[in-house]
Amino acid sequence: MASGNNLAVEMKGITKRFPGVIANDRVDFELEKGEIHALLGENGAGKTTLMNCLYGFLNADEGEIFINNKKVEVTDPNVAINHGIGMVHQHFMLVPPFTVTENIVLGKEPTENNMIDYKTANQNVRDISKQYGLNVEPTAKVQDISVGMQQRVEILKALYRGADILILDEPTAVLTPQEVEELVKIMESLTDEGKSIIFITHKLKEVQSIADRVTVIRSGKLIDTVKTDTVTTNELANMMVGREVILEVEKEEANPGEVVLEVEDLYAKNDRDLMALNGTSFSVKRGEILGIAGVDGNGQTELTEVLTGLRKKEKGTIKFKGREITKPQTKRLFEEGISHIPEDRQKRGLIMEFKLYENLILGRHDRKPYASGLNLNNKKIKEEARRLIKEYDIRTPSETVQAKSLSGGNQQKLIIAREFDRKPDLLIAAQPTRGIDVGAIEYIHNSLIGQRDNNKAILLISLELDEILSLSDRVAVIYEGKIVDILDIEDATEEKLGLMMAGAESEEVKGGGQVG
Amino acid sequence: MLANLTALLSTTLRMATPLILAALGGMFSERSGVINIALEGIMLIGAFTAMAGSYFFSPWIGVLAAVIVGMIIAAAHALVSISFRADQIVSGTAINIFAAGITGFLLRLIFGDAGQSPSVQDVGTWKIPFIKDIPVIGGVFGEQIPFVYIALIMVGVSYWILFKTPFGLRIRSVGEHPAAADSVGINVIGMRYIAVIMSGFFAGLAGASLSVGLLDLFVKNMSSGRGFIALAAMIFGRWTPQGAMLAALLFGFADALQMLAQTIGLTFVPRQFLLMAPYILTILALTGVIGRSTPPAADGDPYIKEEV
Ligand SMILES: Nc1ncnc2c1ncn2[C@@H]1O[C@H](COP(=O)(O)OP(=O)(O)OP(=O)(O)O)[C@@H](O)[C@H]1O
Numbered sequence: 001m002a003s004g005n006n007l008a009v010e011m012k013g014i015t016k017r018f019p020g021v022i023a024n025d026r027v028d029f030e031l032e033k034g035e036i037h038a039l040l041g042e043n044g045a046g047k048t049t050l051m052n053c054l055y056g057f058l059n060a061d062e063g064e065i066f067i068n069n070k071k072v073e074v075t076d077p078n079v080a081i082n083h084g085i086g087m088v089h090q091h092f093m094l095v096p097p098f099t100v101t102e103n104i105v106l107g108k109e110p111t112e113n114n115m116i117d118y119k120t121a122n123q124n125v126r127d128i129s130k131q132y133g134l135n136v137e138p139t140a141k142v143q144d145i146s147v148g149m150q151q152r153v154e155i156l157k158a159l160y161r162g163a164d165i166l167i168l169d170e171p172t173a174v175l176t177p178q179e180v181e182e183l184v185k186i187m188e189s190l191t192d193e194g195k196s197i198i199f200i201t202h203k204l205k206e207v208q209s210i211a212d213r214v215t216v217i218r219s220g221k222l223i224d225t226v227k228t229d230t231v232t233t234n235e236l237a238n239m240m241v242g243r244e245v246i247l248e249v250e251k252e253e254a255n256p257g258e259v260v261l262e263v264e265d266l267y268a269k270n271d272r273d274l275m276a277l278n279g280t281s282f283s284v285k286r287g288e289i290l291g292i293a294g295v296d297g298n299g300q301t302e303l304t305e306v307l308t309g310l311r312k313k314e315k316g317t318i319k320f321k322g323r324e325i326t327k328p329q330t331k332r333l334f335e336e337g338i339s340h341i342p343e344d345r346q347k348r349g350l351i352m353e354f355k356l357y358e359n360l361i362l363g364r365h366d367r368k369p370y371a372s373g374l375n376l377n378n379k380k381i382k383e384e385a386r387r388l389i390k391e392y393d394i395r396t397p398s399e400t401v402q403a404k405s406l407s408g409g410n411q412q413k414l415i416i417a418r419e420f421d422r423k424p425d426l427l428i429a430a431q432p433t434r435g436i437d438v439g440a441i442e443y444i445h446n447s448l449i450g451q452r453d454n455n456k457a458i459l460l461i462s463l464e465l466d467e468i469l470s471l472s473d474r475v476a477v478i479y480e481g482k483i484v485d486i487l488d489i490e491d492a493t494e495e496k497l498g499l500m501m502a503g504a505e506s507e508e509v510k511g512g513g514q515v516g
Numbered sequence: 517m518l519a520n521l522t523a524l525l526s527t528t529l530r531m532a533t534p535l536i537l538a539a540l541g542g543m544f545s546e547r548s549g550v551i552n553i554a555l556e557g558i559m560l561i562g563a564f565t566a567m568a569g570s571y572f573f574s575p576w577i578g579v580l581a582a583v584i585v586g587m588i589i590a591a592a593h594a595l596v597s598i599s600f601r602a603d604q605i606v607s608g609t610a611i612n613i614f615a616a617g618i619t620g621f622l623l624r625l626i627f628g629d630a631g632q633s634p635s636v637q638d639v640g641t642w643k644i645p646f647i648k649d650i651p652v653i654g655g656v657f658g659e660q661i662p663f664v665y666i667a668l669i670m671v672g673v674s675y676w677i678l679f680k681t682p683f684g685l686r687i688r689s690v691g692e693h694p695a696a697a698d699s700v701g702i703n704v705i706g707m708r709y710i711a712v713i714m715s716g717f718f719a720g721l722a723g724a725s726l727s728v729g730l731l732d733l734f735v736k737n738m739s740s741g742r743g744f745i746a747l748a749a750m751i752f753g754r755w756t757p758q759g760a761m762l763a764a765l766l767f768g769f770a771d772a773l774q775m776l777a778q779t780i781g782l783t784f785v786p787r788q789f790l791l792m793a794p795y796i797l798t799i800l801a802l803t804g805v806i807g808r809s810t811p812p813a814a815d816g817d818p819y820i821k822e823e824v
């Protein structure tokens with residue numbers, strides 16, 4: 001195929017193998033100048049790997065790469081940077097104790113008399129941040145700023161190096177809806193300047209509204225590249241998963257039983273020693289899903305942590321199955337029937353260096369049948385692991401690989417398998433589908449509904465309003481550590497919740513429900 | 517009394533000198549993400565090399581040789597722990613054991629004595645005009661072995677390198693988040709090699725300060741734990757040059773106090789307690805009793821590109 005002269009990037013026949021996996025199998029990919037090109041695929045399809053090959057972070061085993069119609073051997077990121085490629089990684093590549101400016105100029109520092117010229121550096125950062133409307137605080141430390149700002153720092157890092165081809169790997173997975181809107185504006189202003197963008201996401205709506213074209217890959221193979229205005233979201237979902245996907249959740253009317261969890265007037269502090277929960281009260285019944293809706297940072301994290309014994313409460317009562325828990329202790333709570341899908345799967349959910357079968361028994365490792373006396377019964381553990389991997393459709397070459405070699409979505413399924421298999425009375429699911437593909441989301445959503453119909457109580461904490469609305473039976477809105485109101489699902493509309501999430505009192509929102 | 521005070525401070529400075537130098541070495545290595553407990557062994561070999569250099573040539577040639585040998589041994593530690601990704605503690609321990617063995621062996625082979633070398637020429641002292649005439653201060657800073665001045669200057673130089681230059685920023689980035697450094701085109705492996713070899717430079721210099729500075733001969737196992745105390749100073753000083761210097765001075769003071777107490781026959785505190793001080797203070801620093809001390813995030817982790 002002759003290269004068109006309007007291509008920013010052309011990748012031909014890219015193959016990349018990992019032990020036991022072919023992550024990319026002869027993939028072709030084209031990026032036109034000035035376009036936003038979405039890259040779509042299930043978890044583990046090989047999107048990140050393909051982009052890492054383009055950026056020189058990984059070296060492809062086979063295939064050729066052309067940048068601006070010139071063949072380039074991208075052996076390391078320096079080559080890519082010199083050819084105008086910038087990448088915002090799925091897991092941010094920022095040095096937490098460094099300032100915003102230090103992170104941006106790292107590797108390309110302006111100097112004066114052999115010293116870093118911080119004045120010029122800060123000014124440069126201010127200049128480009130103004131030029132593209134990427135608001136950051138140059139002298140703040142990265143560890144102290146919000147995820148949204150960290151992402152802007154990542155984009156600035158690329159722009160500072162003069163990138164005109166930008167790779168954004170799942171930039172929206174960690175952003176609030178407002179932040180996503182902002183990002184989209186930034187992306188548009190970038191393409192107006194003639195820059196080209198590759199955009200990885202799992203959200204089909206975003207593909208449709210943001211991208212010009214979309215390339216779908218499945219199990220490492222190219223499926224197709226199409227214009228976004230010629231396909232529907234359903235068609236995209238089917239292309240990506242290879243089967244019919246039902247995007248809407250189907251569920252029966254809930255049939256709630258007795259109260260399992262009752263929280264009253266709960267107070268707790270955040271890591272910065274400020275009060276994050278300010279008298280939170282609600283209850284969850286058997287056989288129902290209570291959704292907690294809210295903008296990030298309104299106490300959701302602290303709430304989950306207190307309920308799972310990972311954070312100390314300042315005051316208030318927690319009743320579980322009718323008994324008051326005065327000193328929540330993680331192990332006790334778990335033994336009494338609380339399961340937890342944590343919001344940060346890599347930090348709290350898994351031990352990344354451990355094998356799958358080891359991760360699958362964490363928390364139950366000291367009990368029969370996994371342990372007998374002082375010994376682990378590894379044969380039994382592996383057998384169980386194989387069963388869970390099959391039952392929960394975890395994509396992996398075997399149960400003996402490390403958790404970190406799984407793709408994000410499969411890591412999440414691993415946690416779900418472990419937590420569901422404990423047969424809990426209460427399931428606390430925090431952001432259960434963050435960064436997960438539609439096929440897996442369908443699976444996770446159906447599993448949550450299944451657990452509900454199995455008469456379990458489910459507390460769902462999510463930043464995705466869509467997810468809250470499609471799964472919950474009742475919706476509690478949290479704002480500044482307080483429950484603003486609890487609505488039955490019939491009364492909960494997107495606008496109403498949106499207003500309440502922004503702090504409007506329930507009376508101000510016409511026709512609010514009863515106060516919880 | 518005043519004479520005692522001057523002597524005490526002057527001894528403090530001298531005893532702190534090898535600690536400051538070695539701590540700076542440890543700092544560069546750990547800031548880049550490589551733990552270097554081989555400081556102890558490199559110091560010992562440095563001390564021997566400096567003595568031998570002085571014996572056969574001149575004291576300053578001895579110092580130069582100590583520094584070069586220090587860098588070579590550090591390069592071996594770098595090879596094993598960075599390229600072969602072996603356990604850094606094991607590699608460091610191996611070098612320490614090797615150092616004790618090889619210096620003992622060479623001591624017997626060349627000088628035919630198992631305990632100590634003959635006396636050699638040391639580097640003498642430097643007199644600083646004007647300063648030496650000021651009371652007390654002159655007694656402390658006016659005339660010292662050259663290593664004292666070198667160490668103090670090195671603290672400033674290290675601070676400048678680490679916190680003011682692009683090179684320092686890159687060293688620190690590699691020790692905090694190597695994948696991030698890699699993603700902006702910084703050569704992680706290369707930076708770590710340089711940092712570890714720098715630590716060999718400092719540890720070699722620290723060793724020389726023992727055998728041709730503080731003393732004028734080599735004694736078997738003469739580093740006697742100073743490499744570890746230097747690591748303690750580095751931790752206590754929170755991986756910063758100025759902090760490490762202050763910690764080293766504190767430890768040097770405890771040492772000087774102990775020596776003074778012995779010479780004037782004071783026994784109100786058993787000297788063992790003063791000798792313990794560095795370790796106790798370090799443990800307190802690590803447990804957060806006196807200000808939390810957190811190491812670089814990637815300290816001790818080998819970098820594997822395919823596992824990002
Ligand atoms: N460093 C690695 N070592 C071994 N296997 C790996 C490694 N990185 C990725 N893989 C495997 O390669 C495949 C593709 O992974 P990749 O991260 O590219 O997926 P992805 O499409 O980005 O998925 P996600 O949407 O979950 O981010 C997966 O099967 C994954 O397990």
Ligand SMILES: [Mg+2]
Pocket residue numbers: 047048049090169
């Ligand atoms: Mg990915």
